[in-house]
Amino acid sequence: MITYPQARTCPYQPAPGYDELREGPPLRKLPLVNGQQAWIVSGYEQARALFADSRVSSDRTNPGFPMIMPPAIQAVQTSPNRPFLVRDDPEHNRVRRMLISEFTVRRLKELQPEIEKVVHSTLDAMLAAGPPTDLVTAYSLPIPSLVISRMLGVPWEDHEFFQNATRTVIQSKDPETAGKATGQLLAYISNLAQDPPPGLIARLKQEQVETGAMTLNDLVFNSLLLLGAGHETTSSMISLGVLTLLEHPGQLAALRSDPDKVPGAVEELLRYLTIAEGPMLRVAVADIPIAGEVIKAGEAIVIVGSIVNRDPDVFADPDRFDVSRGATHHVAFGYGVHQCLGQNLARTELRLALSALFERVPDLRLAVPVDELELRPAMTIQGVNALPVTW
Numbered sequence: 295m296i297t298y299p300q301a302r303t304c305p306y307q308p309a310p311g312y313d314e315l316r317e318g319p320p321l322r323k324l325p326l327v328n329g330q331q332a333w334i335v336s337g338y339e340q341a342r343a344l345f346a347d348s349r350v351s352s353d354r355t356n357p358g359f360p361m362i363m364p365p366a367i368q369a370v371q372t373s374p375n376r377p378f379l380v381r382d383d384p385e386h387n388r389v390r391r392m393l394i395s396e397f398t399v400r401r402l403k404e405l406q407p408e409i410e411k412v413v414h415s416t417l418d419a420m421l422a423a424g425p426p427t428d429l430v431t432a433y434s435l436p437i438p439s440l441v442i443s444r445m446l447g448v449p450w451e452d453h454e455f456f457q458n459a460t461r462t463v464i465q466s467k468d469p470e471t472a473g474k475a476t477g478q479l480l481a482y483i484s485n486l487a488q489d490p491p492p493g494l495i496a497r498l499k500q501e502q503v504e505t506g507a508m509t510l511n512d513l514v515f516n517s518l519l520l521l522g523a524g525h526e527t528t529s530s531m532i533s534l535g536v537l538t539l540l541e542h543p544g545q546l547a548a549l550r551s552d553p554d555k556v557p558g559a560v561e562e563l564l565r566y567l568t569i570a571e572g573p574m575l576r577v578a579v580a581d582i583p584i585a586g587e588v589i590k591a592g593e594a595i596v597i598v599g600s601i602v603n604r605d606p607d608v609f610a611d612p613d614r615f616d617v618s619r620g621a622t623h624h625v626a627f628g629y630g631v632h633q634c635l636g637q638n639l640a641r642t643e644l645r646l647a648l649s650a651l652f653e654r655v656p657d658l659r660l661a662v663p664v665d666e667l668e669l670r671p672a673m674t675i676q677g678v679n680a681l682p683v684t685w
């Protein structure tokens with residue numbers, strides 16, 4: 295019998311331990327690693343139905359919630375000031391509406407020239423330093439980090455601190471070390487929020503905190519979510535995206551021959567890689583009849599995004615990586631009220647970062663075999679911490 299979660303053995307394939315989930319029912323009750331029983335959802339139709347169901351809660355303080363996140367993240371997510379990602383409506387929506395204007399398609403169109411400059415200057419520096427290099431440090435991590443720091447008003451000179459601390463929170467096996475890093479990040483943002491430089495934190499402080507619509511503590515916790523989600527996820531997608539394209543030279547050639555294919559290729563990479571399985575956790579707050587079963591109030595729900603995004607009823611020949619597939623309806627950003635707030639930002643960064651890299655570095659290649667790459671553990675943002683490349 296399988297348990298959840300399980301680690302990947304190939305950076306761009308779901309954990310092999312999930313193969314069993316591809317057969318049989320679209321949801322079933324199984325034990326989690328902590329011994330708790332949960333409804334494990336592997337069917338696309340059922341995943342979307344549950345994501346969109348108001349009888350399903352994201353609030354980690356509800357009894358029965360699947361508590362399998364790393365302890366430091368769990369501590370933030372159950373705190374009284376927990377961010378809106380882990381709250382239900384109407385509280386979740388109240389905060390989401392304060393932020394949404396910063397992340398719309400229109401806003402991202404305005405920001406595109408600035409993001410393009412960030413991409414090219416990062417690439418200039420990488421090329422000037424010469425090969426070989428670690429693509430994560432030289433390219434994938436600086437681009438989204440620079441963009442989100444500017445949006446929030448986080449000083450760039452602090453990037454090494456917040457990048458390292460975020461990584462420690464997400465990945466450290468030692469709960470004490472991860473807890474300490476969380477404390478440092480919260481103290482850093484609290485300090486910044488006293489007199490924030492221009493940006494979203496300053497705007498929220500002025501418009502929401504000073505009018506009494508949000509507490510200063512809530513501003514700090516939500517800003518921490520934006521800073522962390524804003525750089526770790528997209529960074530992982532750029533690295534794994536490059537790796538996946540290099541490993542599929544026919545698809546890379548198709549992409550190079552037709553730049554109009556870039557947006558479609560980004561959607562296919564999001565589907566194929568489904569890097570953010572950790573956030574897809576829920577608990578039922580009322581009985582939910584679904585697929586011939588009844589999920590009872592108080593029962594844990596785990597949506598296995600990497601398998602849902604390979605449901606053959608929705609994505610033909612789902613294990614084939616195909617940049618021309620038109621995979622826009624994947625659940626890599628979730629679905630329903632919590633669907634990723636930063637998805638337009640992530641898409642813009644991915645499109646610009648991938649096209650610039652493959653255009654300006656035509657003979658880019660991996661400097662080590664794929665099976666030598668160190669993969670991140672289960673329940674973290676999936677990816678690699680280093681990607682040695684040369685050209």
Ligand code: HEM
Pocket residue numbers: 352378379380386390519520521523524525527528531569570573574575625626627628629631632633634635636637639640
């Ligand atoms: C490719 C990169 C990204 C992926 C794969 C990703 C994935 C996700 C997923 C799966 C969710 C839904 C969680 C749930 O349903 O519980 C989510 C929510 C969220 N993401 Fe992203 N994300 C990415 C980039 C970003 C960026 C760049 C930001 C920028 C700040 C961001 C901010 C957020 C926020 C604030 C939420 C919570 C939304 C809500 O609860 O209403 N994400 N993301």
